[in-house]
Amino acid sequence: MSHLVRSELLKQRTTRTTLLLLVWMTALILLVTLLHVLSLSSAHISSLDGQLKVVGWGTGIGALFAALLGAMSITSEFRHGTIRPTLLASPRRERVIAAKLLAGALTSLLVGLLAEALTAGIEAAGLAARGIHIHLGAADYLQLLAGGAAAAALFAAIGVGIGAVVRQQIGAVVGLCVWLLLIETTLIGNIPSAGKYAPGAAAGAIAGAIQTQSASQLVAPVLGVVLLVAYAAIAAAAGTLATTRRDVA
């Protein structure tokens, strides 16, 4: 099993996809965080709640790119046909999916960490430039970094599962973006009682912050972990079934 994980990690390193995802993520975080921290009124951003909502963009964007990384680790194999040599080398398909889950989760720990650190850093710099006191404490930052990394790792698993079911690269990427950026935001904005149980909101609960949502409207961190683990398990199971039951063209 460990050699399959190492093979998957090598695959991640040997195309430009991973690097491009990280560049795009950094650019998006820079843009979004700067926009918020510089344009929001002092009244909005001087409170702990306001500052959490801005730094929470790191959670959402980190989760999104972790899911994309996971999804592309399998959809790119279907797109370019490398799934065939991959399955010839390891005909036990459930092992291939398991290796992709592990490799995706490992790399996404770093993706989540990077996303949260960037957002927190840019926000702190922006606030300092505007002369606004930072209300976030060491405990907040710790939860943000650790929680954001863990949430991203679980989102990578969700991405692998969805990618294995959908197989089509564009379909999986668009689906994940639409879900996290549009549907979840709409859901939690309009029906918060249900929306707080959605995967993105659960990631916010784990990290202590997600964009546009106050921590007070999210579930407890432990429940967030339980929810996100459950989502990841369901996606992984669906992806494994879809891969073991269907032909590879």
Next chain:
Amino acid sequence: MRDEQLTTVNAVPGASGVIDSADAVVTVRGLSKHYGDFVALDRLTFTLTAGTITGFLGPNGAGKTTTLRLLLGLAEPTAGEALVFGRRYRDLEQPTGMVGAVLESGDFDPGRSGRNHLRMLALATGIPYERAEELLNLVELGRAADRPVRTYSLGMRQRLGLAAALLGDPELLLLDEPANGLDPAGVHWLRGFLQQLAAGGRTILISSHVLAEVAQTVHSALIITSGRLAGQVQLDQLEDGARSLEAAYLELTGTMS
């Protein structure tokens, strides 16, 4: 080895009476594959014994690639079985050490280098990187090994595919249209390369729709059309190699009026 070859079933459409011997490397028995109403393979039966080079001939769409995919466990048969070394591919302990395959689709990530393509497959099967280097030299890709595959010519891709198939030093090679798109020098290189591999006692199945290419390399030819076995030809029993293979092919596939 030549006279130990499988039963000749000349011009027996849908022949099914081939008895698989103990040393059958490939056993295809009553193999069918349907896609909805479309019948890609219809009760195909044949066996390959160790040490033979067999051509797998038929028009485009005859079911050659489908047969290889079923043999390799990439797809599930609708009926019948496709076995390598008496077992399903997925049940082999060390599949890449027994079976190597080059599929027609040329399965590379265009952004990945040839060297890394081999390395990711070597890692997955616990094969040391030195073996990948050895093969890069063997297929004469050493100098291009660090370039992304998107910069490779068709011939270089075919050679990279061969190198990947040989990573585990398999006893059986399944090659899908390996000469496709090669220039004359590439075809010449490939022929020599395959003969060298065969001399080492390997069993090789080469699918092709280019008869002249196969005629100079193979011992016998399986001819299929519309998913059925049209017949099997022993090349050493033909009077005039390539030309009579062509006649047999045209007759068996019904493309001669």
